[in-house]
Amino acid sequence: MKQYLEMCEYILKNGDTKDDRTNTGTISVFGYQTKYDLDEGFPLLTTKKVHLKSIIHELLWFISGDTNIKYLVDNKVNIWNEWPYEIFKKSNDYQNESLVEFIDKIKNDEEFAKKHGELGPVYGKQWRNFLGVDQLLNVIDDIKKNPNSRRHIISAWNPSEIKNMALPPCHAFMQFYVNNGELSLQLYQRSGDVFLGIPFNIASYSLLLMMVAQVTNLKPKTFVHTIGDAHIYLNHLDQVNLQLTREIRKLPKMIINPEIKNILDFKYEDFSLTDYNPHPLIKGVVAVW
Ligand SMILES: Nc1nc(=O)c2c([nH]1)NC[C@@H]1CN(c3ccc(C(=O)N[C@@H](CCC(=O)O)C(=O)O)cc3)CN21
């Protein structure tokens, strides 16, 4: 994915060092856009192995309207664990449990999970119930009935509920666009962790585009990714530089079960990725607090 590597190079060359909430430090630019034409293959990075299973489960979790990490944990997806754990550590129930012990309790204790697995009204809640509005189903309906509309919007940014969220939405605002029987999607992401989060976000929204295209009988075309604060954390510099030395490989293909005609009916088994031959995984520490 040339676009992604060019963005890394651009940030390294033109970015400023900038402190951040987590005190990790970043190199950052403001405003960067990439486009991914889905005809060229599924945009999953080949310069490191990306764990697609986590991406698919996370997307199905958003679509279902769920905001509790229990579904993710039960499916061995561990990308959201740190955030409820930080909240738990400040609660009266905290008895020096480690993150591993905390996640074990989420897995095995239904009541505990209900109480401590919540992220608050994050993505799933806003997509499906933004002050009573099911934005996802409305947009799909509107794409079918009124394709030329310039109002196919879903916003996860709900100022009245931000204070109750474990993390305010990063991928905050999306718009669908229909032309010549083809569907495109643009995302505005206010903040992007270029090494860890962005590869997930690109694949996740490209998959969402394919799913919405299928249920509206359109052909998926372009994912446009617009990032506000696009940053590389200072403890990811070696990882990013290593990726820049690796040669780009052919993009994989994503096949989704053509029988599914309702966005709420997709299951993990409806997705299959072929021809994915990435370079090896590169580990990196996620900045939390
Ligand atoms: N600093 C930061 N970066 C993020 O990307 C991010 C947050 N915070 N907070 C909320 C979510 C959680 N996201 C995450 C969190 C962890 C990974 C991660 O560790 N990825 C590894 C392993 C993936 C796996 O186990 O499935 C990777 O190699 O991609 C990715 C996205 C994206 N978001």
Ligand SMILES: O=c1ccn([C@H]2C[C@H](O)[C@@H](COP(=O)(O)O)O2)c(=O)[nH]1
């Ligand atoms: O989907 C996501 C979610 C989060 N991120 C990154 C972007 C930032 O590095 C942090 C969030 O910190 P803020 O201080 O709230 O911006 O998480 C991402 O890249 N993708």
